Amino acid sequence: MTTSDAATAVMPARHYLNEQRGIRSWLLTTDHKRIGLLYLFSITAFFFLGGFFALLIRLQLLSPEGALMTSDVYNRMFTMHGVIMVFFFLIPSIPATLGNFLIPIMIGAKDLAFPRINLLSWYIYVLAGLFALASLVLGGVDTGWTFYTPFSTSFSNTPVVTAGLGVFIAGFSSILTGLNFIVTIHRMRAPGMTWFRLPLFVWAHYATSLIMVLGTPVVAITVLLLAFERVLRVGIFDPSIGGDPVLFQHLFWFYSHPAVYIMVLPGMGVMSELVASGARKNVFGYSFVAFSSLAIAIIGFLVWGHHMFVAGQTVYAGLVFSILTYLVGVPSAVKTFNWTATLYKGSISYDTPTLYAFGFLGLFLVGGLTGLFLAAIGLDIHLTDTYFVVAHFHYIMVGGTLMAYLGGLHFWWPKITGRLYPEGWAKLSALVVFIGFNLTFFPQFIVGYLGMPRRYAMYPPEFQLFNVMSTAGASILGFGYLLPMIYLTWAWFYGKPAGNNPWGSKGLEWETTSPPPTFNFDRTPVVTEATHAYGHPEEVKVA
Amino acid sequence: MPEAALTHADLHAHASPRQQHHFDTMAQQKEAATLGMWVFLVTEIMFFGGMFAAYMIYRMWYFPGFAAASEELDITLGGINTVVLIGSSLTVALAVHAAQEGKKNQTVALLIATGLLGLTFLVIKYFEYKVKIVGHHLPDGTTITLFPAAGFFDVSQSEHLAPIASQVRIFMVLYFALTGMHALHMIIGIGILGVILWMAIKGAFTKEWHVPVELFGLYWHFVDIVWIFLFPLLYLVHRHG
Numbered sequence: 001m002t003t004s005d006a007a008t009a010v011m012p013a014r015h016y017l018n019e020q021r022g023i024r025s026w027l028l029t030t031d032h033k034r035i036g037l038l039y040l041f042s043i044t045a046f047f048f049l050g051g052f053f054a055l056l057i058r059l060q061l062l063s064p065e066g067a068l069m070t071s072d073v074y075n076r077m078f079t080m081h082g083v084i085m086v087f088f089f090l091i092p093s094i095p096a097t098l099g100n101f102l103i104p105i106m107i108g109a110k111d112l113a114f115p116r117i118n119l120l121s122w123y124i125y126v127l128a129g130l131f132a133l134a135s136l137v138l139g140g141v142d143t144g145w146t147f148y149t150p151f152s153t154s155f156s157n158t159p160v161v162t163a164g165l166g167v168f169i170a171g172f173s174s175i176l177t178g179l180n181f182i183v184t185i186h187r188m189r190a191p192g193m194t195w196f197r198l199p200l201f202v203w204a205h206y207a208t209s210l211i212m213v214l215g216t217p218v219v220a221i222t223v224l225l226l227a228f229e230r231v232l233r234v235g236i237f238d239p240s241i242g243g244d245p246v247l248f249q250h251l252f253w254f255y256s257h258p259a260v261y262i263m264v265l266p267g268m269g270v271m272s273e274l275v276a277s278g279a280r281k282n283v284f285g286y287s288f289v290a291f292s293s294l295a296i297a298i299i300g301f302l303v304w305g306h307h308m309f310v311a312g313q314t315v316y317a318g319l320v321f322s323i324l325t326y327l328v329g330v331p332s333a334v335k336t337f338n339w340t341a342t343l344y345k346g347s348i349s350y351d352t353p354t355l356y357a358f359g360f361l362g363l364f365l366v367g368g369l370t371g372l373f374l375a376a377i378g379l380d381i382h383l384t385d386t387y388f389v390v391a392h393f394h395y396i397m398v399g400g401t402l403m404a405y406l407g408g409l410h411f412w413w414p415k416i417t418g419r420l421y422p423e424g425w426a427k428l429s430a431l432v433v434f435i436g437f438n439l440t441f442f443p444q445f446i447v448g449y450l451g452m453p454r455r456y457a458m459y460p461p462e463f464q465l466f467n468v469m470s471t472a473g474a475s476i477l478g479f480g481y482l483l484p485m486i487y488l489t490w491a492w493f494y495g496k497p498a499g500n501n502p503w504g505s506k507g508l509e510w511e512t513t514s515p516p517p518t519f520n521f522d523r524t525p526v527v528t529e530a531t532h533a534y535g536h537p538e539e540v541k542v543a
Numbered sequence: 544m545p546e547a548a549l550t551h552a553d554l555h556a557h558a559s560p561r562q563q564h565h566f567d568t569m570a571q572q573k574e575a576a577t578l579g580m581w582v583f584l585v586t587e588i589m590f591f592g593g594m595f596a597a598y599m600i601y602r603m604w605y606f607p608g609f610a611a612a613s614e615e616l617d618i619t620l621g622g623i624n625t626v627v628l629i630g631s632s633l634t635v636a637l638a639v640h641a642a643q644e645g646k647k648n649q650t651v652a653l654l655i656a657t658g659l660l661g662l663t664f665l666v667i668k669y670f671e672y673k674v675k676i677v678g679h680h681l682p683d684g685t686t687i688t689l690f691p692a693a694g695f696f697d698v699s700q701s702e703h704l705a706p707i708a709s710q711v712r713i714f715m716v717l718y719f720a721l722t723g724m725h726a727l728h729m730i731i732g733i734g735i736l737g738v739i740l741w742m743a744i745k746g747a748f749t750k751e752w753h754v755p756v757e758l759f760g761l762y763w764h765f766v767d768i769v770w771i772f773l774f775p776l777l778y779l780v781h782r783h784g
Contacts, residue, residue: 111565113575179582187575188565213582217590225597225720234716235709236597242709247600251593524567 009499015515030115036101046088053081058471066457074457075142082145094266105509108190110519113183121176131166135159149237149248153230171216178212192527199531204269207293211258219255253304261300267404277505278354279346282532292331299328325375352426356407363399388448418515419495432480439473608710610781621778631660639760645750
């Protein structure tokens, strides 16, 4: 952190936070920065709610016989954990908060192309959230977050339709965000901001938006057909009247696998920014990193069948999906190698965002490589529906997306609030999160490989050691998440003024004030160089 | 920061009152709106696409049921509706053209015609649905109900449909899901048309600014095109040769 800047920095007299005051000015705002914050508050609430269910799951699994709750209650706990974390936290997490806040600033625009639609998307999200909460109040759903038929349509006695409508409605919020980003990135770039000068964060969000726009409508209609079948008792997916449950799985995963990339691509975008700034170098192979985002988005649409290797899919379909799944590893590896190459001979600062970036790099590597294990059909037959799968996708979703989200939140917090957070506490939290995460999920790889199935309230006693480790890790992890919430909130009110560019980073967002004025820039900027143009590392002196 | 306020006011001193604050030019605003509409239509294609995929799979598996059930649909009413919708596509295209030329009265008249054709479609659709819901009489005097009443499609009284009842049910579910979703889009379209018509009557559209009419035209054409696919897929399964 460049301390000389910070020592003399003062808060700007007027900025987006104080130009208008009062609850109305927030609820009726069309400012992308304020809407980003509205999203931040609501997804944080859902994050802790989903985390609460995770805590209950881990407590239940402390003992083999599951002392805390019945299997029936346990089913509802892991379902609500999944539904809330996937649809109400991970999918909107980085795009709706950091993306919303930063994309217009990064491309030199005053706002997103459709500010009112942006606000509408938040209200739709809140409405969807109410449906999710209603399904909780009604007792919670027990189908698993995947809502597999025919259990969800013909057998479950829980409020599946309420939760399904929540997912359906949340989808429209996601669609509108994606649509807004695509149009904004196409049409709102400042003079000189060519496609190949765009920050990689923006490229990643462009790819994410494509998935949101192309995939989400499919899950919307799928959930609608599910509700149709459940309410009217007519068969589309129910095999007892000629329907096909595997069709549901196909339609569901046609969205829900690309949705994994909705969750992780923005995290990769954050990574590129953190690595470039942390190493004070331009990202190695900029255009490869940019195009790998698009490649992930495109190939990501062709791999959904790997969720159905044991669901009665033909062998030939399985082979094709297996090969395509290996293929999607290529652009992911391109990114990982290029970030590493960016760090090579960089002038690396060990600030909190960089620590989170290191965390992402390691955890995403493990998560990605175990994904290749699961892409191998033969091995997958052994590993399907075990804790190995649970550990794999938590390494991507939590170890990847959440680490990037926290890293990005720390990196841009001085820009968002105009104030610095306590660096010592932040470094501690990064460490606690990393240790807690690995302690939680690494034992799950082992116990999964040994054969412990997922979604069971009990397990054989020989797996207890791993589960106790996991629960201990989860407690540490939970503590690691509470810390930033406390000190980032504190910093908002009491932190030292940050100045325009506390990290000495490149990029348009660091050229405007912290916090930025309502329309981001006093004058529309003219861009004359690539975004991450750091020059040779030796030339840039820290402080 | 008074300087910022000045700059901002400066920028917009000579701009059209239709220009929103965050766009630099009217052209940029129009391009953004048009691209936004196209992207929205892509999401609509994917939305209907899920149902079309289900249709395709079941049609391959259950062709006899689909062919038999398809013949229960009223091809005359469906055919008339197809003509009605194609007609409304013509009127809306002419309305957009009239708006571009700045001809207010012509725009209003053509929008009204579009709305009337849309309503005609829905009225005909209502009568088609009604027959399926209350059941219709077979030549031999028995009644079959094709709407999901009381948990199933009752085709038990029909000699040729009863043996393939579950296939018929799936066809009818898809029929109602697809045409119902299409009708919902028509209803929403007519709602939007009301707003556009009101704006046109107020004289909001000029030769320079008529973006909403164009965007509405795109949406309306899209809904028509969906029907152009639905009609042969649902009504003409087995009526060739």
